[in-house]
Amino acid sequence: xxxxxxxxxxxLADVAxxxxxSTMTVSRVVNGLDGVGEQTRRRVxxxxxxxxxRPNIVARGLKASRSGTVGLLVTDITNPYxxxxxxxxxxxxxxxxxxxxxxxxxxxxxxxxxxxxxxxxRRVDGVIACSPRLxxxxxxxxxxxxxxxxxxxxxxxxxxxxxxxxxxxxxxRLAVQHLHALGRRRLAxxxxxxxxxAGRERLEGMAETAAELGLELPPxxxxxxxxxxxxxxxxxxxxxxxxxSVDALLCFNDVMAAGALQELRCRGVSVPDDIxxxxxxxxxxxxxxxxxxxxxxxxxxxxGMHAMRVLLDRMEGRHQQVSIVFQPELIVRESTVGAxxxxxxxxxxxxxx
Amino acid sequence: xxxxxxxxxxxLADVAxxxxxSTMTVSRVVNGLDGVGEQTRRRVxxxxxxxxxRPNIVARGLKASRSGTVGLLVTDITNPYxxxxxxxxxxxxxxxxxxxxxxxxxxxxxxxxxxxxxxxxRRVDGVIACSPRLxxxxxxxxxxxxxxxxxxxxxxxxxxxxxxxxxxxxxxRLAVQHLHALGRRRLAxxxxxxxxxAGRERLEGMAETAAELGLELPPxxxxxxxxxxxxxxxxxxxxxxxxxSVDALLCFNDVMAAGALQELRCRGVSVPDDIxxxxxxxxxxxxxxxxxxxxxxxxxxxxGMHAMRVLLDRMEGRHQQVSIVFQPELIVRESTVGAxxxxxxxxxxxxxx
DNA sequence: TTGAAAGCGCTAACAG
DNA sequence: CTGTTAGCGCTTTCAA
Numbered sequence: 001x002x003x004x005x006x007x008x009x010x011x012l013a014d015v016a017x018x019x020x021x022s023t024m025t026v027s028r029v030v031n032g033l034d035g036v037g038e039q040t041r042r043r044v045x046x047x048x049x050x051x052x053x054r055p056n057i058v059a060r061g062l063k064a065s066r067s068g069t070v071g072l073l074v075t076d077i078t079n080p081y082x083x084x085x086x087x088x089x090x091x092x093x094x095x096x097x098x099x100x101x102x103x104x105x106x107x108x109x110x111x112x113x114x115x116x117x118x119x120x121x122r123r124v125d126g127v128i129a130c131s132p133r134l135x136x137x138x139x140x141x142x143x144x145x146x147x148x149x150x151x152x153x154x155x156x157x158x159x160x161x162x163x164x165x166x167x168x169x170x171x172x173r174l175a176v177q178h179l180h181a182l183g184r185r186r187l188a189x190x191x192x193x194x195x196x197x198a199g200r201e202r203l204e205g206m207a208e209t210a211a212e213l214g215l216e217l218p219p220x221x222x223x224x225x226x227x228x229x230x231x232x233x234x235x236x237x238x239x240x241x242x243x244x245s246v247d248a249l250l251c252f253n254d255v256m257a258a259g260a261l262q263e264l265r266c267r268g269v270s271v272p273d274d275i276x277x278x279x280x281x282x283x284x285x286x287x288x289x290x291x292x293x294x295x296x297x298x299x300x301x302x303x304g305m306h307a308m309r310v311l312l313d314r315m316e317g318r319h320q321q322v323s324i325v326f327q328p329e330l331i332v333r334e335s336t337v338g339a340x341x342x343x344x345x346x347x348x349x350x351x352x353x
Numbered sequence: 354x355x356x357x358x359x360x361x362x363x364x365l366a367d368v369a370x371x372x373x374x375s376t377m378t379v380s381r382v383v384n385g386l387d388g389v390g391e392q393t394r395r396r397v398x399x400x401x402x403x404x405x406x407r408p409n410i411v412a413r414g415l416k417a418s419r420s421g422t423v424g425l426l427v428t429d430i431t432n433p434y435x436x437x438x439x440x441x442x443x444x445x446x447x448x449x450x451x452x453x454x455x456x457x458x459x460x461x462x463x464x465x466x467x468x469x470x471x472x473x474x475r476r477v478d479g480v481i482a483c484s485p486r487l488x489x490x491x492x493x494x495x496x497x498x499x500x501x502x503x504x505x506x507x508x509x510x511x512x513x514x515x516x517x518x519x520x521x522x523x524x525x526r527l528a529v530q531h532l533h534a535l536g537r538r539r540l541a542x543x544x545x546x547x548x549x550x551a552g553r554e555r556l557e558g559m560a561e562t563a564a565e566l567g568l569e570l571p572p573x574x575x576x577x578x579x580x581x582x583x584x585x586x587x588x589x590x591x592x593x594x595x596x597x598s599v600d601a602l603l604c605f606n607d608v609m610a611a612g613a614l615q616e617l618r619c620r621g622v623s624v625p626d627d628i629x630x631x632x633x634x635x636x637x638x639x640x641x642x643x644x645x646x647x648x649x650x651x652x653x654x655x656x657g658m659h660a661m662r663v664l665l666d667r668m669e670g671r672h673q674q675v676s677i678v679f680q681p682e683l684i685v686r687e688s689t690v691g692a693x694x695x696x697x698x699x700x701x702x703x704x705x706x
Numbered sequence: 707t708t709g710a711a712a713g714c715g716c717t718a719a720c721a722g
Numbered sequence: 723c724t725g726t727t728a729g730c731g732c733t734t735t736c737a738a
Contacts, residue, residue, distance in 0.1 A: 059731035083430040102455035290643040412715035
């Protein structure tokens with residue numbers, strides 16, 4: 001451990017001269033190709049070990065015009081919804097020998113666009129965009145510039161990108177039906193960012209179902225906010241100042257629901273007695289909230305895993321499997337039914353990973 | 354939006370021939386260097402736009418032997434402790450024009466080693482390893498192969514890597530002192546992975562302080578487990594089967610504490626009346642638990658931000674600032690003091706982002 | 707079985 | 723102001 005001399009990287013040529021062969025021979029050994037004598041192969045192996053040679057994948061990629069990398073764009077890595085997607089995607093990528101560039105774009109469309117361009121400049125072999133906020137037009141133009149692309153939580157034409165989605169409209173429907181069955185009649189919604197497509201789908205599902213069941217959901221009880229705890233808290237505060245007669249609150253996601261629960265507690269509003277609260281996503285901590293949160297389970301790890309699989313398929317020109325759709329599942333907890341014994345559904349669920 | 358013809362990338366040469374100049378001239382325009390006439394510059398600009406040219410950073414890096422990328426290794430991205438570090442690191446990297454390779458190594462030392470090698474093969478300009486589990490010897494050998502390195506939650510010789518840490522020994526001390534002040538005398542510990550250095554520091558701090566204050570902390574009440582909700586739940590179960598007289602439980606991190614809280618609730622043990630529970634990290638959801646969790650606040654965003662700053666410094670050969678140390682801060686919540694009105698500390702804290 | 711030459715896309719260092 | 727040459731580290735192609 002002497003003072004650090006920035007380790008000048010050993011090259012193929014270094015190994016070659018050390019072993020007294022040509023670079024091609026070393027290349028063949030490194031890549032496990034045959035056409036190299038046992039003698040030579042051994043000598044080269046020794047030289048590689050002695051010098052600590054590691055192939056420069058960047059240079060290799062320049063020649064092959066593929067980089068062995070993929071880009072993964074998420075809107076907010078601190079929202080517990082995303083790390084699971086990232087893990088799923090990364091597991092598959094790592095297993096296939098790819099390395100993942102992560103871009104956390106902070107709900108900012110400009111940064112999203114910049115990130116997509118930066119990834120292009122890095123010549124990633126493909127990109128996955130999770131919950132992108134760009135308009136269809138801009139997004140698709142940017143994705144088309146990439147060799148392969150997949151969008152998560154959004155749809156795109158098959159020529160532009162694969163799509164791995166959740167039927168959010170159904171999720172919203174399940175939530176509203178549940179509230180209706182519990183006798184709730186006066187709904188309010190903490191909606192997420194205006195540019196969220198998933199959010200829009202959910203709103204549509206809620207509105208449809210509310211109309212069918214004859215539930216109140218007037219526009220002034222629909223508040224947009226940032227999809228964070230603080231955003232949820234602020235949105236809940238605004239809502240409660242405007243309307244007093246709400247008996248059920250649908251939230252864009254669990255993180256906003258967390259903020260809402262806090263705000264309700266601060267104001268002495270009882271959940272679920274006064275207001276029932278439903279989240280969305282089923283983040284791992286949703287069942288630890290006070291009260292535990294009724295929500296829609298989304299298979300996030302699978303979302304990431306399949307997104308990466310579809311991407312790898314598309315990178316290799318296999319475009320068959322173009323769109324994967326998951327169904328969300330209603331998880332009933334205390335925030336809608338109170339602190340009775342948990343039902344069988346919740347017990348089953350609580351044993352999952 | 355016709356059928357996708359994998360977009361053959363436009364090169365400098367393409368632009369050059371289009372504009373009727375040499376590649377050098379285009380290169381100069383692209384890089385904003387002067388020595389190009391206004392006329393020419395304009396023609397080149399037009400060609401660039403018409404062709405949608407974007408420079409190939411990989412090729413540029415091959416020449417310059419720097420890639421404009423850094424590697425970021427985390428043990429488990431689904432632990433809410435890490436996304437905040439990632440966000441801090443990514444913000445700084447993005448601002449400096451670097452792109453981040455994320456490697457999620459799943460608490461697996463072999464995968465950790467593989468990832469470090471894979472990053473080397475990709476010729477990253479530097480690496481940050483968060484809470485690495487490798488032995489000092491292996492870790493340092495691998496880090497030394499990189500041009501620059503930083504470790505988070507761990508120490509390394511200045512020649513090998515910069516270090517951004519938290520005084521975990523102090524955190525452990527604060528926790529034990531707090532429990533002592535509350536009259537707790539019979540401690541137990543849910544320790545994390547055996548290979549966690551942070552974990553070892555915390556254990557030492559607990560043991561020291563417990564001894565000084567005359568508190569019980571016998572070895573059979575120290576249970577190692579995976580640093581996950583499930584790990585915490587399992588470890589708590591094992592503990593409670595063995596010992597019945599515990600009145601305070603110190604957990605490796607908040608995620609394990611979450612599992613412990615669940616297990617205690619299942620068994621009808623009251624927190625904090627029967628057993629007081631303390632976590633570690635202050636993940637964003639710790640205050641949403643039932644009961645809300647007393648824990649040690651660690652400035653995770655800052656950890657990531659400074660880690661990346663130190664890394665960039667080292668990449669540019671500025672080695673001055675070698676070690677940054679943060680102090681954890683005790684956050685008292687219901688899991689140790691019950692559901693009384695929150696103290697001023699907690700109120701202040703609850704306003705932070 | 708082995709090697710020489712050429713080139714992936716870009717830029718530093720020189721010409722002109 | 724603009725262009726030519728050479729080469730980053732590797733691999734494909736062809737020759738020996």
